[in-house]
Amino acid sequence: MVKAKSAFVCTECGAEYRKWQGQCNSCREWNTLSEVRLASARPGGAASASGRNGYAGDLSREVVDLGSVDLSEVPRLSSTFEEFDRVLGGGLVPGSAVLLGGNPGAGKSTLLLQTACKLAQQRRVLYVTGEESLSQVAMRAQRLQLPTQGLKMLAETSVETILAVAEREHPEILVIDSIQTMHLEDISSAPGGVAQVRESAAALTRFAKQSNTVLLLVGHVTKDGTLAGPKVLEHMIDASLLLEGGADSRFRTLRGQKNRFGAVNELGVFAMLEQGLKEVKNPSAIFLSRSEELASGSLVMVVWEGTRPLLVEVQALLDDSALGNPRRVAVGLDHNRLAMLLAVLHRHGGLFTGDQDVFLNVVGGVKVLETSADLAVLLAVVSSLQNRPLPRELVVFGEVGLSGEIRPVPSGQERITEAAKHGFQRAIVPRGNAPKRPPAGMEVIAVDKLSDALEAL
Numbered sequence: 001m002v003k004a005k006s007a008f009v010c011t012e013c014g015a016e017y018r019k020w021q022g023q024c025n026s027c028r029e030w031n032t033l034s035e036v037r038l039a040s041a042r043p044g045g046a047a048s049a050s051g052r053n054g055y056a057g058d059l060s061r062e063v064v065d066l067g068s069v070d071l072s073e074v075p076r077l078s079s080t081f082e083e084f085d086r087v088l089g090g091g092l093v094p095g096s097a098v099l100l101g102g103n104p105g106a107g108k109s110t111l112l113l114q115t116a117c118k119l120a121q122q123r124r125v126l127y128v129t130g131e132e133s134l135s136q137v138a139m140r141a142q143r144l145q146l147p148t149q150g151l152k153m154l155a156e157t158s159v160e161t162i163l164a165v166a167e168r169e170h171p172e173i174l175v176i177d178s179i180q181t182m183h184l185e186d187i188s189s190a191p192g193g194v195a196q197v198r199e200s201a202a203a204l205t206r207f208a209k210q211s212n213t214v215l216l217l218v219g220h221v222t223k224d225g226t227l228a229g230p231k232v233l234e235h236m237i238d239a240s241l242l243l244e245g246g247a248d249s250r251f252r253t254l255r256g257q258k259n260r261f262g263a264v265n266e267l268g269v270f271a272m273l274e275q276g277l278k279e280v281k282n283p284s285a286i287f288l289s290r291s292e293e294l295a296s297g298s299l300v301m302v303v304w305e306g307t308r309p310l311l312v313e314v315q316a317l318l319d320d321s322a323l324g325n326p327r328r329v330a331v332g333l334d335h336n337r338l339a340m341l342l343a344v345l346h347r348h349g350g351l352f353t354g355d356q357d358v359f360l361n362v363v364g365g366v367k368v369l370e371t372s373a374d375l376a377v378l379l380a381v382v383s384s385l386q387n388r389p390l391p392r393e394l395v396v397f398g399e400v401g402l403s404g405e406i407r408p409v410p411s412g413q414e415r416i417t418e419a420a421k422h423g424f425q426r427a428i429v430p431r432g433n434a435p436k437r438p439p440a441g442m443e444v445i446a447v448d449k450l451s452d453a454l455e456a457l
Contacts, residue, residue, distance in 0.1 A: 006035050006036060007035070007036050008020050008021075008033040008034065008035055008036070009033065009034060009036045009194050009195075009198075010024040010026065010027060010029070010032045010033055011032045011033075011034055011194055012024065012027045012029045012032045013026045013027040013029075015027070016036075017033060020033055020035070021033065034193060034194040034195070035189075035194075035195070036194055036195040036198070074093055074094065074261075075094070076088075076090050076091030076092060076093055077091055077092040077093075077094065077119070077123070077172070077173070077214065078091050078092075079091060079092055079115050079119070080114075080115060080118040080119060081111075081114075081115065081268075081279050082279060082281070083254065083268030083269060083270060083279040083280070084111070084115065084254065084268060084279075086266055086268050086306070086307070087241060087254050087255070087256045087259075087262075087266045087267070087268045087306075088239060088241075088256070088259070088261070088262060089239075089256075089259055089261045089262015089263060089266070090261070090262060092173070092214045093214070093238070093261050094172070094212045094213070094214055095208060095209050095211075095212045095213065095214070096208070096214060096215070096238040096239065096260075096261065097201075097204070097205045097208050097209075097215040097217065097236065097237040097238050097239075098214070098215065098216050098217065098237065098238065098239045098240075098241065099179075099217045099219050099233070099234070099237045099239070099240045099241065100112065100216065100217065100218055100219065100241050100242075100243060101218075101219040101220070101221050101240070101241070101242050101243070102221060102242060102243035102244065102245075103221055103244075103245075104220070106243045106244065106245055106252060107243060107245070107252050107270070107272055107276075107277050108177075108178075108218050108243055109132075109140075109177055109218065110140070110144070110272075110276050110277055111243065111254075111270070111276075111277050112127075112175050112177065112216055112218065113127070113137065113140060113141060113144070113146065113276075114144065114146060114276050114277060115216075116151055116173065116175050117141060117146040117147055117148060117151055118146075118147070119173055120147075120149075120150040120151035120152075121147055121149075121150055123172045123173060124152070124169065124170065124171045124172045124173070125150075125151055125152060125171055125172065125173045125174075125175070126152045126153075126154060126165070126166060126169055126171035126173070126174050126175070127151060127152065127153050127154070127175045127177070128154045128155075128156060128162055128174070128175060128176050128177065129153070129154070129155050129177050130155075130156065130157040130176070130177065130178060130181030130182060131177060131178060131181055132155075132177075133155060134153050134155050137153065138153075144275055144276040145275055146276075152169060152171065157181050157182055157183055157191065158182075158183065158184075158185065159182050159183065159184050159200045159203050159204065160184065160185060162176075162182075162204075163203065163204075163207055166207060166211070166213070170211070171213060172213060172214065173213070173214045173216065174204075174208065174213050174214065174215050174216070175216045175218075176204060176215070176216065176217050176218065177218040178217070178218035178219060178220060179197060179200060179201055179204075179217045179218065179219055179233075180192040180197060180219070180220050182196065182197075182200040182201075182204075183196050183200065184196065184199050184200055184203065187199055197233060198233060198236075201217065201233050201236055201237070202236060204217070205236050205237065217237070219233075221242075234257075234258060237258075238259070238260045238261065239256065239258060239259045239260065239261065239262075240256070240257045240258040240259075241254055241255065241256055241257065242254070242255050242257055244365070244367075245272070245365065249365055250271055250272045250273070251269065251270070251271055251272070251280070251286065251364065251365065252269070252270040252271070252272055252277065253267060253268070253269055253270075253365065253366065254267070254268040254269075254270065255267055255268075255367075256306070263306050263307060265305065265306055265369060266305070266306030266307065267283075267305035267306055267310070269283040269286070283310060284309075284310055284311040284312075284418070284422060285422070286364065287310070287311060287312045287313060287363060287364040287366065288300065288311055288312075288313060288422065294389035294392065295389055296383045296384050296386075296387045296388055296389045296390075297315055297316040297317055297318070297380050297381075297383050297384030298313060298314075298315050298316075298380065298383070298389070298390065299313070299314055299316075299376050299379055299380040299383065299390050299394065299396060300312070300313050300314075300376075300394070300395045300396070300419075300424070301313075301314055301372070301373050301375075301376030301377075301395065301396055301397050302372070302395060302397045302415040302416075302418060302419055303366075303368050303370060303372055303373060303397070304370060304372065304409075304410065304411055304414075304415065309411065309414050309415045309418040310366070311395070311418065311419060311422060312362055312363060312364060312366050312368070313362075313363040313364075314333075314360065314361070314362055314363070314373065314376050314377060314380050315360070315361045315362075315363060315380065316358070316359070316360050316377070316380035316381045316383065316384045317358075317359040317360075317384055318353065318356040318357065318358055318359075318381065318384045318385045319356065319357045319359075320355065320356065320357075321355055321356055321357045323357075326353075326354065326355065326356055326357050326358070327357040327358070327359075328342070328357075328358050329357075329358070329359045329360065330360045330361075331360065331361045331362065332360075332361065332362030332365070332366055332367050332368055333360055333362060333367075333368050333373065333377065337371075337374070338358065338360060338377065340402070341374055341377055341378055341381075341400060342358065342381070344378070344400055344401075344402060344404060344450065345378050345381065345382070345450070347404070348403070348404030348449070348450050348451065349378070349382070349404070349450050349451065349454055351382060351385060353381065353385065356385065358381065360377065360380075360381075370409070371399040371400075371409070372397045372398065372399060372409040372415075373397070374398065374399050374400035375396050375397060375398035375399070375400055375406060375428065375430075375450075375453060376396040376397060376398075378400060378450065378453075379396055379428070379453065379454075379457065382454065382457070390457070391426065393423070393424050393425040393426055394424070394426045394427070394428070395419040395424040395426070395427050395428075396427070396428045396429075396453075397409060397412075397415055397429060397433075398428070398429055398430040398433070398447070398453075399430070400450060404449050404450040404451065405448065405449055405450075406430045406431070406447050406448060406449060406450065406452070406453065407430060407432070408430040408431075408432030408433045409430065409433065412429060412430070412432070412433025412434075412435075413433070413435055415429075415433075416429065416433070416435060416438070416439065416442070416444065417439060419442070420439035420440075420441070420442045424442065425441060425442055425443060426442070426443045426444075426445065427442060427443070427444045427445065428445045428447060428453055428456055429444060429445070429446060429447075430446070430447065430448075431446040431447060431448050433446075434446035
């Protein structure tokens with residue numbers, strides 16, 4: 001009898017070890033190793049099938065020249081949501097596996113149920129629920145006023161049963177809600193564990209590739225915002241999407257973290273209404289809902305999200321610190337970059353903030369991941385420090401270097417055009433992004449250094 005082999009896998013980085021240990025050597029995290037059963041090799045499998053040099057495999061496979069590969073574009077299926085299609089890179093690709101993660105209550109099941117009900121009117125869709133009963137899903141669909149005719153439902157958590165039903169129904173789109181509730185009979189661990197999540201996702205993804213089915217997986221996130229389960233789950237799938245938004249906000253942002261068929265960091269915006277999620281075609285208009293009264297520390301910047309510019313407001317608040325180590329709090333921005341920018345402001349701008357608590361916030365819950373917000377952040381800090389409001393018609397973007405220079409950013413012309421569409425009349429931009437002909441009614445001020453930008457105010 002062949003002895004079952006096992007390994008210990010880190011749930012944070014996916015590193016494997018032969019025996020358990022308290023700390024992972026790769027990511028340095030503690031108590032993250034979980035036991036995973038490994039499939040035992042069949043007796044005589046490799047030896048009997050081995051060919052020359054002892055290697056096994058199908059020798060009928062042919063090597064293909066890269067230049068002869070067919071480059072015809074794979075047809076995509078529309079999800080019926082333009083914002084969803086934008087994040088996916090143009091729509092759903094047959095044979096792809098898409099993972100949708102998010103906090104509880106973000107709207108993952110609502111978004112996929114709306115998509116499945118609409119797609120079921122034209123295509124074969126199988127919706128598998130492992131967390132809710134069929135009556136609960138039907139009640140939600142009735143509350144959202146969705147068309148329910150044609151959508152095939154299955155309440156099951158066994159992967160073997162799901163694959164057997166899928167073989168019989170031949171769906172074009174298969175929805176699994178959620179991957180943490182699925183389990184395989186051959187694995188003894190509980191559903192949601194490292195072994196169950198990884199092996200269940202591998203079996204479902206293998207079926208999707210072989211049958212050319214679109215696989216949509218729902219994944220839970222941990223308290224720190226990362227995907228629950230082993231990190232290698234993100235390597236099996238083709239696209240990883242994250243639906244963000246707190247329970248106190250009616251807006252949700254869908255961000256692509258990995259996509260083999262489109263751009264990464266693409267952003268889609270939805271509004272949570274009584275009828276479910278509704279896509280927002282012009283998110284800049286929502287993020288620019290500013291107060292009528294001028295306030296210091298408020299400034300509009302233009303960030304680039306995926307394939308489009310986005311106008312968002314950044315707010316800064318500086319206050320005298322009663323602590324020996326002043327606080328630096330950044331919501332929606334990198335905390336370490338804020339500390340660096342404050343040092344540049346002191347060295348090259350002549351403004352000292354070492355005795356001030358600095359609070360920074362990006363309105364609307366948007367997370368800014370690029371460096372084009374540097375100049376806007378510093379000017380908002382200066383405005384709050386001197387308690388002088390900035391003009392409402394001013395928009396700013398640009399990267400700030402350690403020597404105080406203002407560096408150009410990609411797609412500068414498109415950013416200026418987007419600001420002009422929303423009625424902004426002045427723009428402070430890097431000289432490398434200054435257009436030869438500014439848009440009608442807009443004054444563009446090109447700057448080279450941080451001191452030039454401060455003088456332009």
